[in-house]
Amino acid sequence: MADDAFTEHRPLLFTIAYELLGSAADAEDVLQESYLRWAAVDPATVEHPRAYLVRIVTRQSLNHLRAVKARREEYVGTWLPEPIRTAPEVSEDAILAESVSMAMMLVLETLNPTERAVLVLHDVFGYTHGEIAASIGRTEVSVRQIAHRARQHVHARRRRFEPDSDATRGIVRRFLLAASTGEVQALMDLLAPDVVQISDGGGKVVAARRPIIGRDEVARFVLGVIRTSAATTRVEPATYNGMPAARFLTGGELDWLVAFEIHDGRITGLYGMRNPDKLHRADTVRALDRGGPTHGNHDR
Template sequence: MNEPAEPPTGGDGRPDAATEAFVAHRNLLFTVAYELLGSAADAEDVLQETWLRWTTVDLGSVRDPRAYLVRITTRQALTRLRTLGRRKETYVGSWLPEPLLTSPDVAEDVELAESVSMAMMLVLETLTPLERAVFVLREVFAFDYDEIAGAVEKNPAAVRQIAHRARAHVAARRPRGATSPDETRDAFEAFQRAVETGDVQSLLDVLAPDVVVIGDGGGVKQAVLQPVVGADKVARLFTAGLTRVGAVMTVEPVQINGGPALLVRLDGELDGVLAMRFDDGLVSGCYYVRNPEKLSRVQQETPVTR
């Protein structure tokens, strides 16, 4: 969503207090909504709804505009999650989050980068909507339990229990082994070279034994309908895919959701985005989004922040 084309102004011609507060926190609100929904388009709709409700609030009764706006955004996102869940039930093939082109400074904020990574977004998908909201607000944005309780309409004691349960669930699914920035860069560059040359052995050298590939074509473009697991199968998948393309393929390294990824083009036209997860210096996850409806945010940066 864009802010109002002509923001309300006071008598001195400046935006009014409601507009100033919303604009000041807009990127944060988008990030909250996106982490809860995995869809930039739905996050923008939530921001539109947040803005409409915010304009009806008596600002004199608001002590903390940031917390109040996040509360509205969270409630709207939780409502939309139910609709999104029904859409996913009829989705063709695997569902992946909508990828975002992000700026280099997102990668420098390790906690933010992890929280918006494709791998973590898939972990968040395994939580209940309420667990997801509590986890994101607490672990990513550091809201206190009282503030979260107001946002999810539960008491603080219940929120603490939900947070504990969500943390344990996520911890069991986090990356297994820490990978340094240098190791990540080396593995990514080696993977890119192997894909460009079609060198099977070079691919095997950089793939974790239990690497998984998940493809999302949304029923519009061809993609693997079920995850492909194992270094041998994944290496064959990539090299066989390259030989069948019948077009000039080029890849461009970019930052997607705070981590290294490749924009894949065929004959100069954008074909998809390949994001990756790294464990112990090896590629352990490949997430290939080909659904055209999910590629609108990969050629211009989307601001995300905490």
């Protein structure tokens, strides 16, 4: 019985943990810890299993997030969320696609753990302020204030983007072709003036230590990377975090991947992952789910 309930809601629980933590590995750890706690409970005493499980996962995620905050502050180079390979239906859910996009995940990193939990549970998953208050041990009034403050913070920093689609994949194909053939003008035409390129090597492989900003600088960086890539490198299209992406394989091994943020037909962000610790799980397609309506009401 316990296994059935946990399995049924696992995609939702993983999605919550991932959005709170920005790491698939940490999310899996939280789910394992949460399952052990759930298995120790008599299911007959639980009126709403999904709500109960969400509460466990939220609390475990908050504990985990507070523990890793210091570690991330000492990270070598720029930290990016662990990319997750997503199925096409994720891109069709505008709220879910935006919430797991690299840009949004980076904005969420600037919130404190409680703000992040409140905003994600309310704005993405539709839980009421009262339900969230019960999950994190705060009053409903406090949760409303936290949600308002967090939402203002996020809206001030949010970057618009278009999820993976035929149109955005076409832009990525043209970009990769221009880069591989050295067509500088064609490359520049596909980049927004304020485009940002961010790389994450984790201090373990060569990667840009700081964000690269501006069309000229990003174009120069991309052409330099392509020039120094091994002749045996193969490029595959993919979808990561609901965004169009490209996988670069050298000798059959995934060497790096890039997720593309696109708005109004121009590339506004490139998120390059080279950290091998984050890449070795990048082949797994993750089932994400926002769940249906909760047993409460969605409030604002």
